[in-house]
Amino acid sequence: MVRKFLFDERFHHYSWHSLQKDLISGIIVGIIAIPLGMAFSIASGVKPEYGIYTTIIAGILISLFGGSKFQIGGPTGAFIPILFGIVMSYGYENLLVAGIMAGFILVLMGLFKLGSLIKYIPRPVTIGFTAGIAVTIFTGQIASFLGLTGIEKKESFIENMSEIFRQIDTVNSYSILTAVICLITILLTPKWFPKVPGPLIGLLLSTLAAVFFYPGQVATIGTAYGEIPNTLPSISLPQVDLGTIQQLIGPALVIALLGGIESLLSAVVADGMTSTRHNSNKELVGQGIANIITPLFGGIPATGAIARTAANIKNGAVSPLSGVIHGIVVLLILMIFAPLASHIPLASLAPVLMVVAWNMSERHIFSHILKTKTSDSLVLVVTFLLTVFVDLTTAVEVGLLLAVLLFTKRMVDAQVIARALPNLNKAGKKVETQMVYDGHDCPQITIVNVEGPLFFGVAQTFQQTIMNTISHKPSLLLLRMGKVPFIDITGEATLTSIVKEFSKHGTILVSGLNAQPEEMIKKTGLYELIGEEHCFKHTGDAIQFALNHVNTSKCLGCSQFAFSECRNLSSSKELVVEPKKVYTSIN
Incomplete structure (x- = not known):
């Protein structure tokens, strides 16, 4: 030996x-x-x-x-x-x-x-x-x-x-x-x-x-x-x-x-x-x-x-x-x-x-x-x-x-939480934050881009920003989390709180989960709380799901036209969403 x-x-x-x-x-x-x-x-x-x-x-x-x-x-x-x-x-x-x-x-x-x-x-x-x-x-x-x-x-x-x-x-x-x-x-x-x-x-x-x-x-x-x-x-x-x-x-x-x-x-x-x-x-x-x-x-x-x-x-x-x-x-x-x-x-x-x-x-x-x-x-x-x-x-x-403190501050400063919509003028209809403005938003579907690690340093800011963003109480909230590399237990607890609060009046969707965040929310039971059917690999699939579950009666007369289907839904008497799957290419 x-x-x-x-x-x-x-x-x-x-x-x-x-x-x-x-x-x-x-x-x-x-x-x-x-x-x-x-x-x-x-x-x-x-x-x-x-x-x-x-x-x-x-x-x-x-x-x-x-x-x-x-x-x-x-x-x-x-x-x-x-x-x-x-x-x-x-x-x-x-x-x-x-x-x-x-x-x-x-x-x-x-x-x-x-x-x-x-x-x-x-x-x-x-x-x-x-x-x-x-x-x-x-x-x-x-x-x-x-x-x-x-x-x-x-x-x-x-x-x-x-x-x-x-x-x-x-x-x-x-x-x-x-x-x-x-x-x-x-x-x-x-x-x-x-x-x-x-x-x-x-x-x-x-x-x-x-x-x-x-x-x-x-x-x-x-x-x-x-x-x-x-x-x-x-x-x-x-x-x-x-x-x-x-x-x-x-x-x-x-x-x-x-x-x-x-x-x-x-x-x-x-x-x-x-x-x-x-x-x-x-x-x-x-x-x-x-x-x-x-x-x-x-x-x-x-x-x-x-x-x-x-x-x-x-x-x-x-x-x-x-x-x-x-x-x-x-x-x-x-x-x-x-x-x-x-x-x-x-x-x-x-x-x-x-x-x-x-x-x-x-x-x-x-x-x-x-x-x-x-x-x-x-x-x-x-x-x-x-x-x-x-x-x-x-x-x-x-x-x-x-x-450690300065690194935490940098991570907090790097956190991006912003509302987004597809850019209908681009071939790929990429979801971008600058697309949300007065006169161009969806009252029922709110898409939020979340970027940066979701950890103890940003948990409170994350919760406040999300709750302020959905103060108009949309029926569907889509969290795009493809740029969230890491979630700690504090971040998971905050996300759980948001899911529970929002689920009282609407449906929450999540797209693009990376390996560590997905593993974390599965261990804690949050994945099950959200529902496997509400977790998507690609944003396009999540948007298509959301469009298929909106209250189409509320779409009548809407002039926001946030999605490709909006013009049709706004004037449609049959109130049916065409299953074209035009967003499935969006990651």
Whole structure:
């Protein structure tokens, strides 16, 4: 069973040549992941080695148990504000507990096949909080870039910026020089040496400059956090009780939601680059397993890393084995070179994270959505501002709620309920709304075009409009519902109310029911209430039925001439409708 789970279709047609490609890609991505793992960990408020542990353990587990061939998992920038907030509020031990809880939530999401639901989160919400996270990460590195001392890190963006301004007189020129060397190297390396990981070269050059030209002048990982161990820690179970679980359920849900979104977005990017398809539910299970086990080794929450996944593909990966190799490479480097990492200046890590923030900001998409000046722009701005100035949890909640409300309003605005009649001047006698006007209407037959979903947001308006439309009490009411794609239970209840009310004095007809509305009214018994003989596939058949059931005595002398038969009926002494079926072609 385990073998089948691990060695699935992602390993089909695997060969020695495939292994060579995975080996090269895994080594390159592993080297890229080391500085990012340390930087993300420090920015999250924990020791740098915890980020390395996460890169190793989560990276291997996500590749083995996930649903994507190319996904590279590990710590990511998106988690920084959340994890930092949890560490500040609850402490590092409870961060581990929240990570494990998030892991179980992700596994349940995958088992209950909720992977596809995440794609329904509106794009303005995801772009808004991603851009907000990018701003938080970028500004969070200013103090390290400038080498400021005496900085007390806060959860609040405004408090952090105020703290920077208060300590601005402690600027360290050596730190700025170190950061600039690293930043320039990161920016230029892709242009000159595309295959070489810029962050790693930037760290090496800036660290060498600090060590040889101005030793002891800048804060380093060693001076701030101590020496990095060169082994993995032993498994340790964090202390958990019911109170802790209740306290951390909110943060755990946020970690799980963001982790799910980030991993599936990364998997979608990988699909686009390779013309493959990932298994979203299996990916969530894999992410969950990784987040359950990683905290047992002191690691922080992990998810799919878009940039590292893209690098994995660009360097020739062909299977999840490249992700496993990437984790093993990081482990080997940890065992051999860990003590040397203590000399890395904090100012060198700042540009690494600033570039990550810049790349994840989605600035072009952000600008594009803003330029539309639509309700999506409002959702984007609100989500972005709340992410920066309040917190990600509030931002996502409010962003989703606002998106739902605005979507509902758009659906309400899109609803069309208008009286209509056949256009007798056209060959097909198409039923059109503009055909109803003073002097051209039928007192007995009222046709109403209904367009748009019939749901809770429009139910009251729908009922009021229909009742106002039939205030003259026609004997037959035809509802054309071919453009109603969906009816919810509120819409069905409203339609039932209209049918019951109208049936007291007339007959109601329905035409063009789509599959979902028809299924809904059959389940609730409304279809039976209307009567199968009064439900028509085509409007033409419904009109013919109506004409055959009008009170022809009321047609005498009528000059409205709404239908082809009206002129004949108005003057006919026999009061018989000719069964010509001239409307059967109307849909």
